Amino acid sequence: MFILVNLKAYPCDPLEVATAAHEVAEESGVRIAVAPQAADVRRVADTGVETWAQHVDPNGYGSHTGSTLAEAVAEAGADGTLINHSEKRLKLADIDGSVQAAARAGLETCVCANNPAQIGAVAALGPDSVAVEPPELIGGDDSVATADPDIVRDAVEAAANVDESVEVFCGAGISSGDDVDAAGDLGATGILLASGVAKADDPRAALEDLVEPL
Template identity: 75%
Template sequence: MIPASGGLCMFVLVNLKAYPCDPIEVATAAADVSDETGVRVAVAPQAAHLDAVAETGVETWAQHVSPVEHGSHTGSTLAEAAVDAGATGTLLNHSENRLKLADIDGSLDAADRADLETIVCANNPEQIAAAAALGPDAVAVEPPALIGTGTPVSKADPEIVTDAVSAAASVDESVDVLCGAGISTGEDVVSAGELGASGVLLASGVAKADDPRAALEDLVAPLE
């Protein structure tokens, strides 16, 4: 999943959640920073903004796809529709949009059907192992208490990251592990990589920044 780029090989995925930011501004900045540095940077906007974000040229991810096929599923996010709008990957089971295990499995099937790359989020190493067993491309460990705090899990409790990496590897060594919650600086990204993560998942550090481009440049600077 994670291609080599620069020195430390890391993937940076910016989740815009439902923050009142300009998704096009963030996406344009992310596309420019990725092109200039060679670091893989992606943006996950609201479903309604997928096509506009994808048009900037940035790697675009859906925040969620539903465990459904074409049919009578009002209010669902169809995986094929996300692809038609320009998405190439999707998050699943974020702590703000928890799914039952069967629904995670169903959403993974939907994503696979539409050829979307997948990251399944989980709270702790035990859940990471369960998520990895479902066969996603990657998992992301994010303790909910640290989300949006600016305190990265790599500093608050680094064993969560190392244990998550070990838990995923014990189930399926091909499943990458990302580190989320509180990531906001290049130092945080480096720390996550040193603990064994293949990338980072963050939101407010970029989406709430006064200057998203500057925030992104700081995040990837150590990776060039």
Template identity: 70%
Template sequence: MFVLINLKAYPCDPVEIATIATDVSEATGVRIAIAPQATDIQSVAETGVETWAQHVSPVEHGSHTGSTLAEAVSRAGAVGTLLNHSENRLRLADIDAGLRAAERAGLETIVCANNPRQIAAAARLEPDSVAVEPPALIGTGTPVSKADPEIVTDSVEAASGVPVLCGAGISTGADLVAAEKLGAGGVLLASGVAKADDPRAALEALVEPL
């Protein structure tokens, strides 16, 4: 079970959470990764935690001021990237170009989508994984596995063999177990750890059932 913690732009200490994630991953054997802000990728990667970019731009080297170059996040220590998160939507052509940029840089990829129909379209672009995240549930503490389990099972079917992560509202160990039973190979979460009063306790409780 893969646990990817997206720090978004929350006012947390990315190095502290990365250090906690490293400790918990080593103690439990659970694969845990952190997706910090682009400017924090290097310092987070230096903790030894698996580090992901929150986004890469669908561009190559060139005149692209303000873009996040895939090769740059790779040099900083990222090993993967999210694409098309519900808070940073892309056109289909840009998702495809972003995937090709990530491939050039040797980055693993997860394409996010809202529902099984979008998951099917994303999977056809051949990312390493897809993540289903109904926007209405993001940050609510109510996981999609509880609110509408069929979204997960239908997404697994629609992905045609591409691994599926379950996102939106994930916050407890029970949520991880439910996602796994529905066929998800991992979870994507944010506030459940990044905004917790005690991130270490929150992350330990999250992975304990695994």
């Protein structure tokens, strides 16, 4: 099971979370990554934790002021990137362009989508993984794995029908080891979460709880 912690733009200490994630990953043997703001990618990567960007744009080098260049975050130490998060929606053509840009830069990709139909559509673009995250559950107390388990099962099936090599992650409302366990039982191979760790009073304790059933 892969645990990907998205720090969004929360007022947390990215180095505290990254250090805790690195230590818990080393101690538990569970793969854990942290996705900080673009400005913090290099500092977070320097802690030794697996580091992801929150977004990359579909363009390459050139006159693209304000863009997040895949090559730039890779050079800063990122190993992968989220694409099309619910809070950073892209058109399908731009999702495709961002997946290709990430691939050129050697970044692993996880494309987010709202529902199984969208999961099937983005899986066809050839990302490494997809994450199903109903917007109404993001940041809430209810996990998609427990509040709407069918959407996870259907997302796994939708991705497999398109490309069996594309892994499916479970996002939205994940905050405990029980949520992680439930996601795995439904066929997810990873989880995508944010506030459960980034807003925790003790990020290390939150991470330890997440990996406990693994």
